[in-house]
Amino acid sequence: METGLYNAATSLASLQRWQEVTSQNIASSGVPGYKGQQMSFEAIHAGKMGIPTEKGSLSMPVTMAISTPSADFTGGMLKQTGSPTHMAIRGEGFFRIQGDGYEYISRDGEFHIDPDNQIVNKQGHPVLGETGPMRVQPNYGEITISRTGEITQGINKVGELDIVDYYEKESLIRVPGGFRVDPDNPLRRKEMIEPDILQGQLEDSNVTPMEQMVNLISVSRAFEVNQKVIQTLDEKMGKTIEVLGAT
Secondary structure, three states: OOHHHHHHHHHHHHHHHHHHHHHHHHHOOOOOOOOOEEEEEEEEEEEEEEEEEOOEEEEEEEEEEEEEEEEOOOOOOEEEOOOOOEEEEOOOOEEEEEOOOOEEEEOOOEOEEOOOOEEEOOOOOEEEEOOEEOEOOOOOOOOEEOOOOEEEEOOEEEEEEOOEOEOOHHHOEEEOOEEEOOOOOOOOEOOOOOOOEEEOEEEOOOOOHHHHHHHHHHHHHHHHHHHHHHHHHHHHHHHHHHHHHHO
16 A cells, blocks of 8 residues: 555645635635635544564655634725715624524624615625614604714714624634624623724725635645645556566
């Protein structure tokens, strides 16, 4: 058994995952509030293999390469849009969103008013305040959002954004539009005393497309190297079998 063949094969699997993550980062780089994924690589112990020697068999450890994606929660640049329903969070925190069958959190504040006068995100999911979904009055004028998240129309209070954050963000599950807490793994919620909400602004994604393109080139070159290793080892095994078969 040729351990190099399996090492190269597991490396190809890790590289394929890196390519998928990088492609997703590039595709989502224009989505407000998107948090890019980054990859970490490590070698894990995968057992032992017996190597024949003149004095018997020598036990050698076998390792395999694995890759693990994780979210990069650093903030993106803020940009002015002028829309009264657009919101950005400066610093820590997430908007609470009521999805289809579950609640999730997001940094994407590209909201609008739907035909039912609810404040919703681009997927049509209601943005949650401290008491649930928030509904505006169609004849009360534009909404005003304070730095702490209070939403008003003139002298009428619409609601107050429930900005949340967690200590163990690395355990959040990525879902379309943001993240959700695993119901089987509840996280400790941070107390957001004074969130900093900016009306008429959006947070850009924290992905740099040029950097991701460089990553794609690195992945492509690493693919070529590992494919060459597999081809070389395969030819070597083929010649060994041919020689042994002729004796």
